[in-house]
Amino acid sequence: MDKHVVVIGGGVAGIEAAGTLAEMGLRVSVIEKEEEAGGHITGWHALFPDRRPAKEVTEYLRHRIRHNNITLITKATVERINHHGHSFSVNVSDGTSLNADAVIVATGFDLFDARRKEEYGYGIYDDVITSADLEIMFASNKVLTSAGKVPSRIGFVHCVGSRDEKVNNNHCSKVCCVTAVKQAIEVREILPDCEVFCFYMDMRMFGPLYEELYRESQEKYNVNYIRGKVSEASSTINGRVSVRVEDTLAGRPLKMEIDLLVLMVGMEMSKTGERLAEASGLSTGVNRFLKSADHHYGSNESGKKGIFYAGTCTAPMNITDTISHARAAVTETINYLNSR
């Protein structure tokens, strides 16, 4: 099929959609805002639930995007999608314009900026870090405090920037719970003498093998779970972080000092996606993610003919679901092109 599809975003969804289209013989242009395609996963060390190296998946994606039918444009964003009869033109930030027969939006997500939860002191207290920061530590196989000390106690705060109307995110980011469990296990492996705590509201182990991982973290790794949302963190005189939480299962407030506090930052609609949606008249839902035509059987459809959605621009997803969603977007695109 000699058609040209523009894929906006070169993360997991964008690459998978582009690769699938290319294999089917379509020409594809992928527009990626960073210097390299790959998405958030490139900064990740290991993946849940099997803890395989993230490199294996990034390698797959790198391979996937190297195809003669794919043109990759990096350090560029799409400002607007214009509709002209049966075709589209997209305005790229470098001033050029691309014509397309169909468009797949795969603008992905932004990691929640933890500084916005001021009471946790990210960017103020030295030993308050994010889950993304911890992955970087894992990559170097060194988990140390800002003073270079081996931590004897690490805490994971779930739902940072998720399920929280104070930061205008009412949704659950889905993947943070299992990420915390995975990271808790990794900490226990690297630092067997370090106590690990997860402060959670609900453990949302929705995917295959997630519940098993959770169970393993208790059984084998002695990870401690405290049901309660951390209310605040503060700095102690000896440079530790003091946290306050209600142990809701005991029905009493609880306080403890921690060496390293890890904030499980959630996913929110990307700023570039938000701007694109506004400029192109794509509707967004309550949590600012792109709103699909139908929640159950039309999650790839934008409601505008020829524009399709793939991946976390519609809602938080794990990698497995993102890849499936991207492939489904391709199916929708092909159906559309065939029926035109």
Next chain:
Amino acid sequence: MEDLYSMLMQDVRFEEGLNACMNCGVCTAICPAAEFYDYDPRQIIDTVQAANNTEIEKLLKSDSIWYCGECMSCKTRCPRGNAPGLVIMALRGLSQDLGYFVESEKGRQQLALKRTVGQWILDYGYCLYLEGVGTNLHPEQGPVWDWIQDNWKELFNKMGANYKGDGPGILRKIPKEAMDEIRSIFEETGGIARYETIEKFSRKKAEELNMVLDDGIDNEYFRHIYKTNNGKHTR
């Protein structure tokens, strides 16, 4: 039974303070009362949002709703935009309107507040009044307070006050016309009615407990509610 939940809904603070709670405990974690009393704002909200009138009635008659210090720390943090402190205020209002407050030790204290702060507002136009706060009722004010009360005239003069004077200034005598307006507002808006309700149910309770309650603060019932602590309010 009366539909207590609907009655609470009439209070704008209830509407402002209660959305769906997900029991995360962030309020209890930060609540001073939860730390020093046997109290859990999360559980109060959970009880109230279940809209069970039997449970709400129990709450209105219990000590639980009187532990909050209304610091509103809970409002800052709640991820669902609730304010347990505001809900508590609505519960306390209803507990007084229905006379349930006299059924708990902490609730009965409302009379003491009415006869001190409440009275000072209507008599002087201030919530606190130098002459009312003596070390007999406030020994924690310490020796300095005795010295201040012994020398208030010279001392307050030195501080640039206008104690009991005309015109503007510190602890000035608020003109009669102004005080009449305050009383008229209290009459118009239910302030006096609230005071009378507190008095009515307290007198009934005093009778029931066989205690003397005449006017003012120098009587058996006042001393009882002002000082009694059964020691069961904290761990």
Next chain:
Amino acid sequence: MKIDGKIAIWKEYQKEIADDHFFYVRSCVRQNFFPGSETAFLNIMRDVLKKDVYEHPCHTTCTGIGYHSDIVPIETTMTVVARQFALMTEAGYENLLPSCITSFGLYTEIMDTWHHFPEVEERIRVNLRKATGREFKIPKNLAHASDVIYKFRKEIAASAKFKLINKNTGEPLKVVDHIGCHYAKMFPSKGIGGAEYPYVLAGMVEEWGGKVIDYPERRHCCGFGFRQYLVQANRGFSIACSREKFESMMPYKPDMIITNCPGCPMFLDRWQYVINEMEGKRYGPNNEGIPVFTYEEVAGLILGSDPWELGLQMHQTDCEPVLDKMGIDYDPEEKYNLKKEIKRATSSSFVKV
């Protein structure tokens, strides 16, 4: 600790504070316990900063303590507050300047409620009309007195005779800032620096030479809790809250505490006395307490006001350690001396002639 992070947050929370022409409403607690503070505030505003501050003799309590003791219904409180607004409107002012944090919080809350429930505002207008025949406009600007001192902290520093510096060591004084809960916890955007890292007092302290301490219990309530203090049976709660703060700040060896709410300095001052009586424990060096100040007292001191004219002798915990460190020349004999002829302190010693 990375100060840049705090600075970024402080920049986020800057509110509008009127420049001049204020309608001042007094605080019940401050008038009774810290009268010298309100006098110092007005002197600074009028004599040092040359601002127009008007006080109406007919204004009253906002009923805040009664409201938060739950004996005054919300309808009544809103109407009393509406009356204060009416006095302001009639006097031709638009910028409301409360001395009290409870009042400030209450005004903020009521204005917010009226914004979300316009029918409530309408009802209150009818109430006020019926009860007093008055009409009102909602203030154009609402700032707590500490906001205004914060706004003009540099001007005050420019006229200062003393700094928050230990003259013997040259080191900044270590200051604990304690913010009244109702300043920003209910409406973080209405407070300088927000609710988590309030800057209103920290800004003054830094400008005047001191250093602010960030200790774990920094954000917590002094323990007033209205009924939790006002009724004797409940005071064990109130003091427990303050004690937790003292225990938490003690290792940092603070030289002093500065407060912006009228009640907090009284509690932080008196509870130190009671804890010492009950448990024989003091939180400062040399068996001293930690001196507690209102921000007006601190402003007055750095401008060179006489400590006894500011009312520091009305504190139960001695303030002299701080006066000594700052190098303030005071007469210890005068502390409790009220015998000699006193002129009304309408203008105090720091005013330049």
Next chain:
Amino acid sequence: MSATAADKFGFAINRTRLINYDTTDRKVRGYISEREPSFRLCFACGGCTASCTAGQHTTFNLRRMNTYIRRGEIAPLREEVTRCMLCGKCLLVCPRGVNTRNVVAVASEAIRKFERNEL
């Protein structure tokens, strides 16, 4: 505090309800976790408490008891263990297969040892 001081001021300072994890003692937990490792598997569903006969007549709450063990709250734990009748009904419902009955038995043993400073 002296009685006279409390008399003078008319109140005693309230004690804290805070669980201070930095000061509680978790030796009992270590002992249980070692001897009945299934204890670690509890995810606080409350199935045990719902099925508990003793809990219908007393304030006994096995789910909460597990929390006390984990936090090192010995004082309430000491009271909780005496209320269990060791009937074992909870064993039937536990979705994680915790040997709940034995947890209580080992907890009693651990507390006895703890009080004798044998842990």
